[in-house]
Amino acid sequence: MNVAVKSIQKILLTMLLALAIGALFILFIGENPLEAYGALLRGAFNGKLKIGTTLASFTPLLLTSCAFAVAAKAGAFNVGVEGEVFLGGITAAYIGINWTFLPAPVLMIVCFLGAMTVAALWALIPAVLKAYYRVSEVCVTILMNSVALYITSYLVSGPMSAGVANAQSLPVTVNLPQFMKPSSVNAGLFIALITVVFMIWVLNKTTFGYKVKTVGTNPSHAEYVGISPKKIFIQSMMLSGALGGMAGCIEVLGVHGYFLNNFAAGLGSNGMLASLIVKNNLIFAPFMSFFLAVLKSGAMGMQQSTGVPKSIVDTITAVFIIVATMELLFQFKDKKNKKEKSK
Amino acid sequence: MSEYVIEMKDIVKSFGNVHAVRNGQFTLKKGEIHSLIGENGAGKSTMMKLLYGMYPIDDGSIRIHGDHIPSISPKIAIEKGIGMVHQEFMLVNELTVLENIILGFEPRHGITIDFDKARKTVEQYINQYGMDIQLGKKINQISVGEAQRVEIIKTLTRGANVIILDEPTAVLTPQETKQLFVILQNLRKDGKSLVFISHKLNEVMEISDRISVMRQGNYIGSVSKEETSPAELAKMMIGREVFLNIEKTQTKPGEKVLEVKDVWVSGEKEISKIRGVSLDVRAGEIVGIAGIDGNGQSELIEAIAGLRQVEKGSVLLDGKELGGLSPKQIRKAGLSHIPEDRNTRGLNRSMSIKENLIAVQVGEAPFCKGVVRDDKETLEYAKQLSEVFDIRPRDPEISTQSLSGGNAQKVVVAREVSIGGKLLVASQPTRGVDIGAIESIRKILQEVKAKGMGVLLVSADLEEILSLSDRIVVMHEGRITGRLKAEDANEDNLGLLMMGGTASAEERGSTT
Amino acid sequence: MDLGKIFSVSLIYATFRSATPIIYAALCAAITQQADILNIGTEGIMLTGAFAAVAVSYLTGSWLLGVVVAMIAGLIMAMIMAVGHIRYKAEICAIGMGINLFALAITKFLLNSALGKSGTFSEPGIIAIPRVSLPFLAKVPFLKEIFDNWCITEWFVIVLIILVWFVFYKTVWGLRLRAVGQFPMAAQTAGINVNSMKYRAIAISGLIGGLAGAHLSLGYSKMFTENMTNARGFMGVAAMYFGGAHPILTAAGCLVFGLTDSIGARLQAYGVPSQLVLLMPYVVTIATLAVSMASKMAREKKKKSALAKA
Amino acid sequence: SGGAGAAKEAGKTVEATAGTTAKAASENGDGKEKTGAGKRVCIVYSGNLGDKSYNDSCNEGAKEAAADYGVEIKNLEGTSAEEWEANFLSACEDGYDLVICSSSNFEEYMKEHCASYPNVKFAIIDTTVEGDNIVSISFAQNQGSFLAGAAAAMFTQKTDIEGVNPDKIIGWVGGMDIPVLHDFFTGYEQGAKYIDPDIKVLQSFAGTWNDPLKGKELTLAQFDQGADIVMNVASGTGPGILEGAKEAGKYAIGVDLNQDNDQPGSILTSMVKRVDTACYLAIQSVVEGTFKGNSTSYLTIKEEGVGLTDFSVMKEHLGDKFPEDIVEKVKELEEKIVSGEIVVENYTGFGANK
Numbered sequence A: 001m002n003v004a005v006k007s008i009q010k011i012l013l014t015m016l017l018a019l020a021i022g023a024l025f026i027l028f029i030g031e032n033p034l035e036a037y038g039a040l041l042r043g044a045f046n047g048k049l050k051i052g053t054t055l056a057s058f059t060p061l062l063l064t065s066c067a068f069a070v071a072a073k074a075g076a077f078n079v080g081v082e083g084e085v086f087l088g089g090i091t092a093a094y095i096g097i098n099w100t101f102l103p104a105p106v107l108m109i110v111c112f113l114g115a116m117t118v119a120a121l122w123a124l125i126p127a128v129l130k131a132y133y134r135v136s137e138v139c140v141t142i143l144m145n146s147v148a149l150y151i152t153s154y155l156v157s158g159p160m161s162a163g164v165a166n167a168q169s170l171p172v173t174v175n176l177p178q179f180m181k182p183s184s185v186n187a188g189l190f191i192a193l194i195t196v197v198f199m200i201w202v203l204n205k206t207t208f209g210y211k212v213k214t215v216g217t218n219p220s221h222a223e224y225v226g227i228s229p230k231k232i233f234i235q236s237m238m239l240s241g242a243l244g245g246m247a248g249c250i251e252v253l254g255v256h257g258y259f260l261n262n263f264a265a266g267l268g269s270n271g272m273l274a275s276l277i278v279k280n281n282l283i284f285a286p287f288m289s290f291f292l293a294v295l296k297s298g299a300m301g302m303q304q305s306t307g308v309p310k311s312i313v314d315t316i317t318a319v320f321i322i323v324a325t326m327e328l329l330f331q332f333k334d335k336k337n338k339k340e341k342s343k
Numbered sequence B: 001m002s003e004y005v006i007e008m009k010d011i012v013k014s015f016g017n018v019h020a021v022r023n024g025q026f027t028l029k030k031g032e033i034h035s036l037i038g039e040n041g042a043g044k045s046t047m048m049k050l051l052y053g054m055y056p057i058d059d060g061s062i063r064i065h066g067d068h069i070p071s072i073s074p075k076i077a078i079e080k081g082i083g084m085v086h087q088e089f090m091l092v093n094e095l096t097v098l099e100n101i102i103l104g105f106e107p108r109h110g111i112t113i114d115f116d117k118a119r120k121t122v123e124q125y126i127n128q129y130g131m132d133i134q135l136g137k138k139i140n141q142i143s144v145g146e147a148q149r150v151e152i153i154k155t156l157t158r159g160a161n162v163i164i165l166d167e168p169t170a171v172l173t174p175q176e177t178k179q180l181f182v183i184l185q186n187l188r189k190d191g192k193s194l195v196f197i198s199h200k201l202n203e204v205m206e207i208s209d210r211i212s213v214m215r216q217g218n219y220i221g222s223v224s225k226e227e228t229s230p231a232e233l234a235k236m237m238i239g240r241e242v243f244l245n246i247e248k249t250q251t252k253p254g255e256k257v258l259e260v261k262d263v264w265v266s267g268e269k270e271i272s273k274i275r276g277v278s279l280d281v282r283a284g285e286i287v288g289i290a291g292i293d294g295n296g297q298s299e300l301i302e303a304i305a306g307l308r309q310v311e312k313g314s315v316l317l318d319g320k321e322l323g324g325l326s327p328k329q330i331r332k333a334g335l336s337h338i339p340e341d342r343n344t345r346g347l348n349r350s351m352s353i354k355e356n357l358i359a360v361q362v363g364e365a366p367f368c369k370g371v372v373r374d375d376k377e378t379l380e381y382a383k384q385l386s387e388v389f390d391i392r393p394r395d396p397e398i399s400t401q402s403l404s405g406g407n408a409q410k411v412v413v414a415r416e417v418s419i420g421g422k423l424l425v426a427s428q429p430t431r432g433v434d435i436g437a438i439e440s441i442r443k444i445l446q447e448v449k450a451k452g453m454g455v456l457l458v459s460a461d462l463e464e465i466l467s468l469s470d471r472i473v474v475m476h477e478g479r480i481t482g483r484l485k486a487e488d489a490n491e492d493n494l495g496l497l498m499m500g501g502t503a504s505a506e507e508r509g510s511t512t
Numbered sequence C: 001m002d003l004g005k006i007f008s009v010s011l012i013y014a015t016f017r018s019a020t021p022i023i024y025a026a027l028c029a030a031i032t033q034q035a036d037i038l039n040i041g042t043e044g045i046m047l048t049g050a051f052a053a054v055a056v057s058y059l060t061g062s063w064l065l066g067v068v069v070a071m072i073a074g075l076i077m078a079m080i081m082a083v084g085h086i087r088y089k090a091e092i093c094a095i096g097m098g099i100n101l102f103a104l105a106i107t108k109f110l111l112n113s114a115l116g117k118s119g120t121f122s123e124p125g126i127i128a129i130p131r132v133s134l135p136f137l138a139k140v141p142f143l144k145e146i147f148d149n150w151c152i153t154e155w156f157v158i159v160l161i162i163l164v165w166f167v168f169y170k171t172v173w174g175l176r177l178r179a180v181g182q183f184p185m186a187a188q189t190a191g192i193n194v195n196s197m198k199y200r201a202i203a204i205s206g207l208i209g210g211l212a213g214a215h216l217s218l219g220y221s222k223m224f225t226e227n228m229t230n231a232r233g234f235m236g237v238a239a240m241y242f243g244g245a246h247p248i249l250t251a252a253g254c255l256v257f258g259l260t261d262s263i264g265a266r267l268q269a270y271g272v273p274s275q276l277v278l279l280m281p282y283v284v285t286i287a288t289l290a291v292s293m294a295s296k297m298a299r300e301k302k303k304k305s306a307l308a309k310a
Numbered sequence D: 001s002g003g004a005g006a007a008k009e010a011g012k013t014v015e016a017t018a019g020t021t022a023k024a025a026s027e028n029g030d031g032k033e034k035t036g037a038g039k040r041v042c043i044v045y046s047g048n049l050g051d052k053s054y055n056d057s058c059n060e061g062a063k064e065a066a067a068d069y070g071v072e073i074k075n076l077e078g079t080s081a082e083e084w085e086a087n088f089l090s091a092c093e094d095g096y097d098l099v100i101c102s103s104s105n106f107e108e109y110m111k112e113h114c115a116s117y118p119n120v121k122f123a124i125i126d127t128t129v130e131g132d133n134i135v136s137i138s139f140a141q142n143q144g145s146f147l148a149g150a151a152a153a154m155f156t157q158k159t160d161i162e163g164v165n166p167d168k169i170i171g172w173v174g175g176m177d178i179p180v181l182h183d184f185f186t187g188y189e190q191g192a193k194y195i196d197p198d199i200k201v202l203q204s205f206a207g208t209w210n211d212p213l214k215g216k217e218l219t220l221a222q223f224d225q226g227a228d229i230v231m232n233v234a235s236g237t238g239p240g241i242l243e244g245a246k247e248a249g250k251y252a253i254g255v256d257l258n259q260d261n262d263q264p265g266s267i268l269t270s271m272v273k274r275v276d277t278a279c280y281l282a283i284q285s286v287v288e289g290t291f292k293g294n295s296t297s298y299l300t301i302k303e304e305g306v307g308l309t310d311f312s313v314m315k316e317h318l319g320d321k322f323p324e325d326i327v328e329k330v331k332e333l334e335e336k337i338v339s340g341e342i343v344v345e346n347y348t349g350f351g352a353n354k
């Protein structure tokens, strides 16, 4: 309990410091920090549309950060979440467009299952290469992201093209209901939230979660107690892939309504960032995802409502993120405690 | 000039909430061998690491050759002539022996390393102390004993006149220990001062001039060897009397629980490290495997446990062929296994005592309901085991990271003997463990046998083999070189067999 | 399809040319990797270098000064990362990604505010890194065609690969670096200051990353564009993994990628769907890596059984 | 401002063939006092400004309109679909008089949301969207490309010009492989074959809008395969194409804006697509109250929506080696297209009757 409180305290303090350093930077470039932060907050929270936009960009990050963290728990550094989002998306689109013989609710479920399956199989490739041939999953997944992008890009400008000016597919026949219109936040948010809570539960409470953690922290011990590190490594990579695929499916069925070329650009890497900042802690990752989503839509809002150019907004956001990665406040506290003790 | 080379006074050091050293005192005279003893977690290693500058001290003072040193780093320590052979070897696996020895003090040719000069210097020391070291090999290709010698050479080439050896004998065979002692005596003759940390009181009595005792981070006292006895030392360490020589329980061996038939196994670097080993273990007996480390015992055990592939031959557990089974299936078939390396195999140091205690039963009733783990059941079970096996501290929720060696080993032992298999394979069960814990672990092995489990015991400690086993097999270079009944075995004939000699005909005849 | 036109002599230089920026990036990542630090920030370091090089070359008219300042800029970015990671315990990949975002934004910001341009900066006033032709090669017809008119930084990358290899495996510093990466405690007990080694590794990585950027904007091209690295830094990290941080194997990985990429560039002209051509280099690189690892494992097994027969 | 000047300059070049709409419009504007003061216009981009091509062209038009009418302009850049939609919606909500969607990327968002903002006027460039408050402006890029293809096909046979080989091969490098680029290519290829059916046209896509290095590599690869002139249709990837031509001592054709001066002497001409005019006209219609919803303009060569620059930069560089016949031929073809004698084909889904 104490540890959790301390961690939250640490995160809050870090954010405060990030704000302070960001403010210095804003001053340095000759803007008013209060105004800029005001615009940022308004950009993220002012009115239905802004809140909706924030929540809409929060939704995929929730899943991609969770996807990265799940793989990390088993000791995998899965850069490939982005590719999994793409492939999940295209599968959902394919099923949603073509399998209209299914009744809508069933079709919806099949879209999710299909997206998750294909994405999981995509993740299976680097997992098997790593588990059986010791090929670095970092290398393979970085490369595979481009492959996924080009495959989907090929499909939506060729065989699956809607024949319009953009590279996109026909609209899918089932949609996740949107709310807070006109923003594109949709029922996928709840699906993602439930999924993440479920994943936290799986990792902390179930036998599978225990095995994943064992393999991630000490594979040699895992093998000895009868847990197959290879099997678990592959399973969690596939799970990670499935989560990425789910994110892709939600984006297609909930946000766009069709597969749009290159729609997932940055979703994977931002999720990875959210997870890495909190050192792959599954409970904190959603909060960090939310923080990043707020930053993102806040930055868009800042561009929309003030004269601050986008490059400055982006610079401030980046400074924020860099500061947020550092645990320095926590260290300050530690040192202080020590000094007091030694006196 | 002070009488002491080293003076450590009123040392205090804590790690977070762990008070590793509360009141540390230590002095070292020139040309003496000074032993530092104490239970696991008494703070011996921490004291010496502080001297070597691995961590800053919280309080107290350190003098080297009379000079007060306010803050030490390994670099300064080395410059002051202090060398340390760590409990866990500080050798980089991927580098060669020579590279490891010169690391940090490389003779140079401009910016490149002058390997010729390095080799010459190192060989000089090797010859001077008559050590057997192959400089060109990588660390992961050499034996533990050799690694130990590499560590000593490392300190010597850096010009150490104070050498700290942290439990150097824990991983050595009696022969290797003897060799090491010769080296240590020679070093003392050359005027070096030595700190020797060990749990083995007979060794301490053999080699030291003075002995200091620590308990729970506190300095208890120093005695000179002439004025003390192992019993007194044990009492100082633990605070009570200890009895190591356990009386063997007599049981009637039952059915064969383990049959190893002509088994061949590959090693890490070579094929067929084990070549044609056959042995069996019956219910209710302890079979000891004696042998110098690295002669295939580890590979044999791993093969039995399914952690290493068997090239040919067969292993039967309770009549069931194990070939092709996974470690999990082998455990289901009735294997319990105390591995030789508790840190990487035996325990998951990032998990709690509770979780480690049920590690082999995860996903089995009553520790789960469906796919969900049952925390309450687990805690209940863990509390019970902690009580029975005297695991300290008594809080199963804490991480195994902070456990002392002895208690960590007790967690492994508790887990393995409580799952109630048919065969217990115990590999080096008391290595690096303090005498209090040794006492209780040995007792547990006797109890297990009495309950009718078969026990296969591997130990480099001949005294342990002799005091526990009903039958003894000796391994040398991947083969069995002798099989003896316990009553026929003694340190001498076992030692001979371990070196590859052959036993006399009658001893051979008495094998089962 | 005219195979002669695809597999012409020019393919050799094209391969090398498109691989060079990635080789630089990979070397940047390899140095920290030897100290067990995954330098995800390569991309950002490189981008900063690319900007600094162009800006300084344009403002001062000196390409050399541009390269030097690019390396310093790379160093600064790397040091932010180093301090964050070592002093303030930031997750190295997280802060690396932060650096990438920062580099992307700050270069765009400076492009607008300092150079008054947006998007692309390609003024004639930018002085590029000179190209050289080796006179003695000019007489040999085949070699002349391959080695004609290479950029200085393209020649230099060959030197750098060998230099980095030499530093890793032959020098005192390299030995210490590897020890720090593989077993920091062992290095510490040998009197090596682990953190200072890490700082130095990241610093040198920053210098090389800056140079990588300078090559991109003053050698490979003569312009700066927002996000002009376009994941070449990430490709470098992938290549570094491909070669297990060994500079020569790493460069080999980059060349495999570059070769497929260049063949692809030539194949596209024949109506093969562009995306399928564009994904080829990635697939081939993965396949090469997988096959080489699998055969390495098979060789190890074979070696063992050869011993058994003996 | 300087940007507006550039747009005017671009205007002038097309003026060489006939009067220009933008020019005519600016004359109207210059005369009046700022009738548009108080009107607010928001332009949403699917990319960043500074591509020296499509987006910049659009911005030029807006700047010119701002100068002429005193309207307030807000530019919202975005590089991902998420940003496009958010920017678009925010523009809808924030009470602008006119929202200009600069590219076809906004098509779906407009279909979905425009009806909910009946008081806001919308314009979309490069595609057609139906709606009572929407005007659509698109271009016959195939026609302009036809001229570019014809010019390239003639140029590649002028072996007396340095760098031109006897091979009848020309090149074309696109950014992302999306349908609208195929419309460019269709015209380009048709134009080339019209001149000489034996001309071979090499086609490559960089797969990205913002990687000039990739563009350069593809261009050099086409040169290696015998091309000596390559058309750029790659937005931010384009500068690399032009640079590749310069470096290899070969030639390129610019796109969208007049790029002839980007690598002077290496760019034969540019296929100008008057996105600036489109943007300007949309603003003008709102200021002058002539905005007519549900209308579609398809700007062809006839309307000067597309066309080639006047080759003047190249002329200056080649001196008397400059092949005047190309200019004449282009003029002739232009007339034939306007008169309908030549029908330039469209890629599926494009054209006036889409």
Ligand SMILES: Nc1ncnc2c1ncn2[C@@H]1O[C@H](COP(=O)(O)OP(=O)(O)OP(=O)(O)O)[C@@H](O)[C@H]1O
Pocket: B015, B018, B019, B020, B021, B038, B039, B040, B041, B042, B043, B044, B045, B046, B047, B087, B401, B402, B403, B404, B405, B406, B432
């Ligand atoms: N780096 C560390 N961080 C946290 N706790 C530590 C650390 N090093 C040692 N400790 C704790 O300090 C106590 C003393 O440890 P130390 O290693 O000095 O014991 P020791 O006497 O050498 O025991 P052993 O005989 O098992 O080696 C133990 O409780 C140990 O867990």
Ligand SMILES: Nc1ncnc2c1ncn2[C@@H]1O[C@H](COP(=O)(O)OP(=O)(O)OP(=O)(O)O)[C@@H](O)[C@H]1O
Pocket: A226, A227, A228, A231, B328, B329, B332, B333, B363
């Ligand atoms: N009592 C048993 N005796 C022999 N084999 C068994 C026994 N129980 C399970 N196995 C075998 O062990 C393997 C794994 O067992 P189990 O059914 O527990 O798998 P699991 O729990 O799904 O695996 P994991 O623990 O890797 O998730 C299977 O091949 C199974 O047939």
Ligand SMILES: [Mg+2]
Pocket: B044, B045, B046, B087, B166
């Ligand atoms: Mg110790």
Ligand SMILES: [Mg+2]
Pocket: D156, D157, D164, D165, D166, D167, D168, D169, D226, D227, D228
């Ligand atoms: Mg030609």
